[in-house]
Amino acid sequence: MLAVLAGAAVIATLPLVFILGHLVREGASALSIDFFTRMPKPVGEAGGGLANAIVGTLILIGIAAAIGLPVGVGAGLYLAEYRRSPLATAVRFLSDVLNGLPSIVMGIFAWQFLVRPVGHFSALAGGVALAAMMIPMITRTTEEMVRVVPVALREAALALGYTRWRTSLTVVLRTATAGIVTGALVAVARIAGETAPLLFTAFGNQFWSVYLDQPIAALPLQIFNYAVSPYDEWHALAWAGSLVLIALVFIISLAARFATRSRFGGMGD
Amino acid sequence: MEVQSLDAFFGEVHAIRNVSLDFEDRRVTAIIGPSGCGKSTFLRCLNRMHETIPGAHVSGSVRLDGTDIYARGSSPIRVRRHIGMVFQRPTPFPTMSVRDNVAAGLRILGDARPSRKETDAIVERALRRAALWEEVSDRLDGSALSLSGGQQQRLCIARALATEPGVLLLDEPTASLDPLSAQRVEELLYELRKDMTVVIVTHNMQQAARVSDTTAFFLSGELVEAAPTRTMFTTPADQRTEAYITGRFG
Numbered sequence: 444m445l446a447v448l449a450g451a452a453v454i455a456t457l458p459l460v461f462i463l464g465h466l467v468r469e470g471a472s473a474l475s476i477d478f479f480t481r482m483p484k485p486v487g488e489a490g491g492g493l494a495n496a497i498v499g500t501l502i503l504i505g506i507a508a509a510i511g512l513p514v515g516v517g518a519g520l521y522l523a524e525y526r527r528s529p530l531a532t533a534v535r536f537l538s539d540v541l542n543g544l545p546s547i548v549m550g551i552f553a554w555q556f557l558v559r560p561v562g563h564f565s566a567l568a569g570g571v572a573l574a575a576m577m578i579p580m581i582t583r584t585t586e587e588m589v590r591v592v593p594v595a596l597r598e599a600a601l602a603l604g605y606t607r608w609r610t611s612l613t614v615v616l617r618t619a620t621a622g623i624v625t626g627a628l629v630a631v632a633r634i635a636g637e638t639a640p641l642l643f644t645a646f647g648n649q650f651w652s653v654y655l656d657q658p659i660a661a662l663p664l665q666i667f668n669y670a671v672s673p674y675d676e677w678h679a680l681a682w683a684g685s686l687v688l689i690a691l692v693f694i695i696s697l698a699a700r701f702a703t704r705s706r707f708g709g710m711g712d
Numbered sequence: 713m714e715v716q717s718l719d720a721f722f723g724e725v726h727a728i729r730n731v732s733l734d735f736e737d738r739r740v741t742a743i744i745g746p747s748g749c750g751k752s753t754f755l756r757c758l759n760r761m762h763e764t765i766p767g768a769h770v771s772g773s774v775r776l777d778g779t780d781i782y783a784r785g786s787s788p789i790r791v792r793r794h795i796g797m798v799f800q801r802p803t804p805f806p807t808m809s810v811r812d813n814v815a816a817g818l819r820i821l822g823d824a825r826p827s828r829k830e831t832d833a834i835v836e837r838a839l840r841r842a843a844l845w846e847e848v849s850d851r852l853d854g855s856a857l858s859l860s861g862g863q864q865q866r867l868c869i870a871r872a873l874a875t876e877p878g879v880l881l882l883d884e885p886t887a888s889l890d891p892l893s894a895q896r897v898e899e900l901l902y903e904l905r906k907d908m909t910v911v912i913v914t915h916n917m918q919q920a921a922r923v924s925d926t927t928a929f930f931l932s933g934e935l936v937e938a939a940p941t942r943t944m945f946t947t948p949a950d951q952r953t954e955a956y957i958t959g960r961f962g
Contacts, residue, residue: 504803599803601764603871604793653921 460697466689470682478683482651483665493684494652499566499660500635500691502653503645506570507634511577512627516616518578519585519623524611526590535586541579549575550640557604558644566652566659569645573634580633584626588619621702628699632692662688713737713758713911718772720750720757722765727753730772731935733928735879740901740910742924742941744917746961750933751913755881758911759795760788776879779924786923793817796872800884802864804856804871811852813867816837817875842870843900862893869900880904882912886919898923917957921945929953 477492484491518538522531553572558564592615600610616623641647647664648657662684669681720728728750735741743751756762757770760781773780781791804813814835818826826834835852839845844866846882847861856867865885872880882901886894901923903950914920920927921941928938929950937950948954955961 593803595799595801595803596805598761598764599805599868600816602759602791602792602797602799603820603875604819606789610822615803618805620807671934702751 444606454596466682467685470686473679473683474686483649489676493665493680495648496660496662496665496684498653500662502566502659503569503573504631504635504660506567507577509575510571510574511581515581516585516623518582520589520611520616522582522586523589538579539583546576546637547639550642550644553640553644564644564646564658565656566645567655569641569659572640572644576634576637576640577630579629581627585623588622588626589615592618624701624702628695628702632695635692636663636688638667694710714775716773718757720753720770721768723767727933728757729818729933733935735909735911735936737909737924738905739925740905740923741928741931742920743911743913743924743928744920745930751930752883754930755883755911755913758881759797760791761797792848793875794877795879795881796877797871798868798882798885800887802861802868804864804867806857808856809853809858810848810867811835813856814870814874816871838870838874841873842866843896844870852946862889862896865889867899877908879909884913884915887915890925929956
């Protein structure tokens, strides 16, 4: 029995080991300072990097977090505080549905409302599509984290003369912060590698652009474009890009672990 | 503080039935009774905490210095600032330091909020009154969770004292503490009644006999009898009281 379970545990981690090993073998050679600081070069020329895609991905994540965090945390707090209201029941159900929605549908939604009326692709549309994916994740984690804050703490604050909203914000939400931050970082890690919602929103860009109303490059898109190209140099860049993307997700996950160690040890541990 | 024909409900359940009881100023009143007799619910009616439970409501009046805390237009927030409460389990705020915990009630005073320097003085005074200053004065900025259970409970008492309430309500404050810590809290109550009215709900009849001036006995949501503690434990007027304190039930 033990052997079977241990075997299952090993098999569960094997894909990660294989992927990492393969990525390092194929991509490490294309990794250099240039990869992070230079722009893509035309086919046939050696060198060049994915600076625009790396910055683009960071910008897209920034937009998504700027929209997704306040909305998600606010909605989660509402669900936890008014858990039996009809609105809360509806929002909770829809959040679960949204959580399972294929990401390309989010892209179509953003295209319909932010690309088509404007007439061109934009970083903003991509960020909104990613935010739409983050919101239900953050909403549900926030709700769970706020719910495990003991009722006794809430009562202690009320008994001191705290108003209800003040109790929620300064005592309940603060106590739950470590868990919420972890949930938010997990959500960021999940959207960082999304490609489908960006295909017809952010669209990708061969050139340097940091403008929110213009198409913007993104690592996952660039990886896709390079991987399906017939050129060996581009294949190497695609591998390197994948490696960087995985490293990014890995760093975010590590940060999530550290975030749970709050100032006083908090209740995250 | 005077309670006049107080009834409390959880939805349809009638938890407290027509209780009238006067609390003497600067005295300790103990409320005793078997589990589920409504003594905690009654206590929570005295600072309008009962109504924070969905579906719960109260009728009747509780007069503090002549003003009914349930009068129309009376704010439960203001009531709770004047009537402190300590719970069965210590409830320090986990994200706050020892100092910030004690000062928690001061921070919400708006315009009347004391300055930083004044706050430090108030924190020290509250901790001294809670007999905790000597133990924590060198770690005011440390986590409140690093204190022992008994220290945490005294921290909660200090937190309640910082806003200078006229009444302090305690809901089985020593139930989760070891005997030595419990004894320290009891000694504390004896000191505190010099400045304020104290109401303590307790399971422990020896504790009631030790710390209180007056004892009230509750049964099934009703007040059976209230009398000076000595009288209560030697010659109770009601047979049910006698049965309870001699250990025949409960």
